[in-house]
Amino acid sequence: METQRLERGRLIDHIQLVVVDLDASRRFYTAIFDVLGIPIAGSGADYFWADELFVSTADSAAAQGRLTGRHHLAFQAADRPMVDAFHRAGLAAGGVDNGAPGERSYHPGYYAAFLIDPDGNNIEAVHHGPARRSADSVTIEFEG
Incomplete structure (x- = not known):
């Protein structure tokens, strides 16, 4: 029997992508x-899932x-090296470049790369730069 832990305080509980x-x-x-260090948690003939992403x-x-439909x-x-590796791995596995790794103007330290997955979804990996970690969250510190 599989057990799962319910985590309160998250905005998203799970996401399902239905693919061709x-x-x-x-x-x-x-x-x-x-x-990214996220294991595929399970799969069947018409689905697989990892963490809270279910693909079927x-x-x-x-x-x-x-x-x-299309999602981001x-x-x-x-x-940053993980963002770079995400981009290389995604391209090698059939993704299409939608923004090479680099700094973005969203906030100081926002470093990201974007790929289009096989169904046209915009998939991003982001590192938010220097951050202070607490037990429950990450606080981004920047002047602004």
Whole structure:
């Protein structure tokens, strides 16, 4: 029997992407999650999941026969080299460049890369620069 821990205080509980080509998505997400240190937690003939992201075919019971459309998902990276590695791994696994690794103007220290996954979703890895960690969160410190 599998047990899961419920974590309160998060904005997102889970996300489902319904995809056209599950094998292409599995290759892409396995490659980027390997770099980000996120294991594939489970899979079946018409789905797989990692952490709180569930990816399935339109034929799976959870999808109700409909594709999900286009989304932007941003995954946290521990450092800039991890963002760089995410971009390289995603390109090698069939992703399309949508923004090479680099600083963005969103706030000081925002370093990110963007890829288009096999279904057209905009997938990002971001490192927020120097941060102070607490037990429950990360506080970004910058002057502004």
